[in-house]
Amino acid sequence: MSQSRDSGQTAAPAAAAGGDTTRERILSAAMEEFARHGIAGSRVDRIAKLAKTSKERVYAYFRSKDALYAAVAAREYVVIAEATQIDPTDLPGYAGRLFDYFVARPDHHRLITWGRLELPGTATGADDPTQAAITRKIDLLRQVQQAGQLDPAWDPADVLALVNQIATTWAAQPELSDAAAAHAVDPTTAARRAAVVTAVERLFPQAR
Secondary structure (H helix, E strand, O other): OOOOOOOOOOOOOHHHHHOOHHHHHHHHHHHHHHHHHOOOOOOHHHHHHHOOOOHHHHHHHOOOHHHHHHHHHHHHHHHHHHHHOOOOOOHHHHHHHHHHHHHHOHHHHHHHHHHHHHOOOOOOOOOOHHHHHHHHHHHHHHHHHHOOOOOOOOOHHHHHHHHHHHHOHHHHOHHHHHHHHHHOOOOOHHHHHHHHHHHHHHHOOOOO
């Protein structure tokens, strides 16, 4: 069966529509494997073993390793969006929730980062769930600008990018987290979170 780079996903067996536990086990095992080894370094046979199924069964659901990664990443983006819930009138609070999410789940940040490194420029369609979520957030930011609750001088796309970048500063730079734990005046995670929230507050104050 082909293992070529292809982010498309085959139609899963009919049982998946009713909540196929094999498929869920595969996705959970793949999440762990991709986060640990990246895409190129991951092995489908290890994923199958962890999922207590066969390699052939994995390929019955996902026609390539990249397709499997795409499914795992898409699911993760949905989980992040639900867990962090952007409030365009309270961007400091949103940044704090993003910080909390990735501090608790550094492996999830690694999973996303591997995709950005190994699958750059992957074409996404208009129905791509990740792009749809980003577009929705940008639209929400534009609406609060129009309502006078956010400085309209900023492009809402820049606002979203900057808030996300600030919120994930420490997750994206674990070596600086180690340095802060050893050398910062206040070495606690709470201090790092406070810095993130304060930075976003100064750029994009909470609407009053």
